Amino acid sequence: MAGLDLAVQPGEFLSLVGPSGCGKSTALRLVAGLAAPSEGRIQWDGGDRPRPGDIGFVFQEPTLMPWARVLANVTLPLKLGGTGRAEVERRARDALALVGLDGVERAFPRELSGGMRMRVSIARALVMRPRLLLMDEPFAALDEITRLKLNDDLLALWAERGLAVLFVTHSVYESVYLSNRVAIMAARPGRIVADLAVTAPYPRDAAFRHGAAYGTACAEVSAALGRAMAA
Structure with a gap:
């Protein structure tokens, strides 16, 4: 990665989308303190280090x-x-x-x-x-019915707890459904090339998935991802 600049606001649901190898999982590990940046820094509410328990991490596998x-x-x-x-x-x-x-x-x-x-x-x-929940493709290995159900349950938890969520996914459709913001990464070097707001209101449900606003947002994220992959 080079020049990665990303801010997550309190209570925000932000998804990272990008091609394999662009550094999405690495970005989460850096935020969690599981890896150290070679340059630059991770800043937390004006300080350099989160307090114990401020961050929760959900990996690709349940571990x-x-x-x-x-x-x-x-x-x-x-x-x-x-x-x-x-x-x-x-x-x-x-x-x-x-x-x-x-x-x-x-x-x-x-x-x-x-x-x-x-x-x-x-x-x-x-x-x-935690105040920030990091999720690294947690639903990727699940069947579609289970994945959709867990998407809804995650949004309910997010709303109830007031968490900030940084969510990595390869699915444009999942990112748009869950997020109020989607950041697109490109590879070699890994960097943010687009930052798109999803302005549809919450709560979101099956009706949102079948609506015009969802289709438009998915098309915008898909186009940005296509440009990132060609960059």
């Missing part, structure tokens, strides 16, 4: 501990952060309820569907009550 039950998987960040035992369990159960997984606390990941495992991963990211 759950297969030997641990659902509740133990979700409580892991709290335990590592030294949260008290009673608070750990209460917050983990609240996070699971948020993603619609009441009653599966004692299940093992192998007993869950792919969509349910991803919900556990989202609950684990939410349990720290």
Whole structure:
């Protein structure tokens, strides 16, 4: 990447779209502090470092501990952060309820569907009550019906929690449905080449997907992505 300049506002839902290898996942890792920039800096509300728990990360795969039950998987960040035992369990159960997984606390990941495992991963990211949620193509491996359902559930969570979300996807249609802003990246070097607002109001539903505004926005993002891939 070179000259990447991107700002995420409080409460914003911003998607990153671009060809494979342009640096979308790397950008998330830089924001999360999992990699260090070779130059420049990541700035957080006027400072250089977020506070513990400010950022939640949902990876492409659920990355759950297969030997641990659902509740133990979700409580892991709290335990590592030294949260008290009673608070750990209460917050983990609240996070699971948020993603619609009441009653599966004692299940093992192998007993869950792919969509349910991803919900556990989202609950684990939410349990720290982050201000910014980073999501790296979390629904790419799921079937279309599950993906659409999780899109709707994610928007409900976003609205309820007032999070800022930085969401990586290869799907133009997903980016437009979810976001109020879509940034387009080009490769070699990875950089932002377009920044488009999606002005359709929330809440969004199937009617929005079938409407003219959605089609127009998808066409705009698709055209910008085509230019990025040709750049």
